[in-house]
Amino acid sequence: MTAAVYGIPPSGEVWHGLTLLHFFLVGLAGGSAFLAGLASLRREALAPALLRFAALFVVLDLAVLWLESAARFRFTHVWLFLTFRPASAISLGAWGLFLTLLLSLLLLLRPGHARFFAPLLLASSLVVLAYPGMLLSENPGRPLWDGFVTALMPVTGLALAVGFWLLFVRGSLLRLAPPVFLTAALGAVLYPWALAHGDAGERAAWAGLWHDAGLFYLAAVLLLFLAGVLRRRPEIAGGIALFASAFLRSLIVMLGQ
């Protein structure tokens, strides 16, 4: 049974390279803001740097989103902040990014109010970490993006941020990094398991992923496990986790379309 087409079915890949950069930056922004929230609550010396970079990553991410949009010179993005649609992951993400930026700046300006602002920053950063997974999983016609990505995306986003910061600083991150990396690795193992136990579409999607990039997927999972156990060389573990998390996220986004 073969199929040919008269005319061009309109959609194909909608999200390209800049979108992958967004998925990278949003993980970095959300994860850094989450770490900044924790550091602010504990009044750690690292908190101001984390807050500054969380704000910077949010700004960079918003700039990438604007740059990749075909509507960038129509300035219709203003509608994102004139409406709030909780059923839309992008609407949640836009407001989450805005609030994360605002709260990071407020904590930088008023570090004495950490008990009030830091929990709010933790909450908004969780929205930023969670929204990419929600965005992917709300598409019924894309079986690779099953419900499990709502868990995998936040975990890999946090691993990405922890990996990035481990390249430069230590402190409490040393204790946090192994469980985060190992959780991300476990999530990456459970994801294909969930697909393999899903409906026919999900099983076919996993078979497709395995066929197209199975060895790369396996390598990324092993690298995350390696980062989780490589405690004597934290900067190397951080680099490995940063790379493996970014790669896994990109793979899932691109192949799922």
Add this chain to the structure above:
Amino acid sequence: MARYAMAIDLEACVGCAACAVACVTENQVPPGVTRLWIREIETGRFPHPAVEFRPEQCYHCENPPCVPVCPTGATYRREDGLVLVDAKKCIACGACVVACPYDARFLHPDGYVDKCTFCAHRLAEGRVPACVETCPTGARVFGDLEEKEGPLQAALKGARRVDLRKPHLGTEPRIFYLNAPLATGLGGDEA
């Protein structure tokens, strides 16, 4: 309130693509994209070859997955069942393009998402969509589902069988395929 829908008789469709051309002309669809296309599926084997010509477009679903994912409300569903895009509010994020399980949406070169509108501008004038008017074999029937004695209901009642695309998704498309050549329904592995 009307509930607009369409029926396409696959026994009558000859795959001439006149509907696709009419759509491009009526809606000034730019080159490289299309709101409507025809899928050709071989459903038989020698010595009994058969082919299904299946016109595809936006199905104006009863439960459209593209509507809730829109962050600005640019994609909306009217009371008469038409799923439309307000280009002034669209940020071209692509969420609805990805959400559509039928791949019926595309990014217009002018920076917004576009798709079939059931020729809403013609409906407002009391005319049928351009694809329906053009079809040389009368394979397309457009009408109001609420009109019990209307042409759409008559076509649905008179059909040997009625199929929807991807019914397991629960989107309830409002384009009904009539008389699919295969006894088991629509051809293709993703119908």
